[in-house]
Amino acid sequence: MxxxxxxxxxxxxxxxxxxxxxxxxxxxxxxxxxxxxxxxxxxxxxxxxxxxxxxxxxxxxxxxxxxxxxxxxxxxxxxxVAPVGAPSDVQQAFVDAGAVQCGFCTPGLIMAVHDLLDRTPEPSDTEIREELAGNVCRCTGYGRIIDAVQQVSVSRTGSGASSQGDAQ
Missing domain, CATH: 3.10.20.30 (Beta-grasp domain)
Incomplete structure (x- = not known):
């Protein structure tokens, strides 16, 4: 070669x-x-x-x-995704929601969440689950990750509509 x-x-x-x-x-x-x-x-x-x-x-x-x-x-x-020492809003939400466990999957998940929220600022629970389905996490059970996505959506849009309308 x-x-x-x-x-x-x-x-x-x-x-x-x-x-x-x-x-x-x-x-x-x-x-x-x-x-x-x-x-x-x-x-x-x-x-x-x-x-x-x-x-x-x-x-x-x-x-x-x-x-x-x-x-x-x-x-x-x-x-x-953010300057050194200043986490992005998604990174901070992962910390705040306790969505970071071992950290192995976290970089890919954060990249996927940035991509999702750039395309869909107010995703439903179903949209979040579908968009993150390609990311495997063995530690969190995804609930805290979904919470982090919702926190960022609400803070960026100023609305609480992101989790409404979906059956759990």
């Missing part, structure tokens, strides 16, 4: 990747070449969501994306 050279735009900065092979996953390049350890590799099959990042505004499982295909696209990882 021949190593390839390319540049990735990650969290607003260019990162030269000089020692990657052409079929290497974006997850591996982000962790092993760029040094961003927030995205986690669990299943390497796109089933757990722990490696979720956005590429040009679309939420993807970085374990399924070849890094070289992301050249000239904006990649945002968990490290890029």
């Amino acid at each position: 021949t190593n390839q050279f390319f540049t990735l735009r990650v969290n607003g900065a260019d990162h030269d990747v000089a020692d990657s092979w052409l079929g290497e996953s974006l997850l591996d390049v982000l962790r092993d070449r760029v040094g961003l350890m927030g995205s986690k590799g669990a299943c390497t099959q796109g089933e757990c969501g722990s490696c979720s990042v956005t590429v040009d505004g679309s939420l993807v499982c970085s374990c399924l994306v070849m890094a070289a295909t992301a050249v000239d696209q904006e990649i945002v990882t968990i490290e890029g």
Whole structure:
């Protein structure tokens, strides 16, 4: 295998990747070449969501994306959702709601919640559950995660409608 050279735009900065092979996953390049350890590799099959990042505004499982295909696209990882030392509203809501347990799934869930709330500012319980179904968490039972999403929705929109109208 021949190593390839390319540049990735990650969290607003260019990162030269000089020692990657052409079929290497974006997850591996982000962790092993760029040094961003927030995205986690669990299943390497796109089933757990722990490696979720956005590429040009679309939420993807970085374990399924070849890094070289992301050249000239904006990649945002968990490290890029908020400035260092100032958590995003979603990150803070996860802490406040007790939605962070072991933390392995948390980066992917936070990326998924940002994506959900950017597209659907006032999601119903059903929409939250459907949108987060691709993220596996073995610690929280999802109730606290759903509470965190609802907290952010209410704070962003100023309404309490996000959890109304759905049967539990």
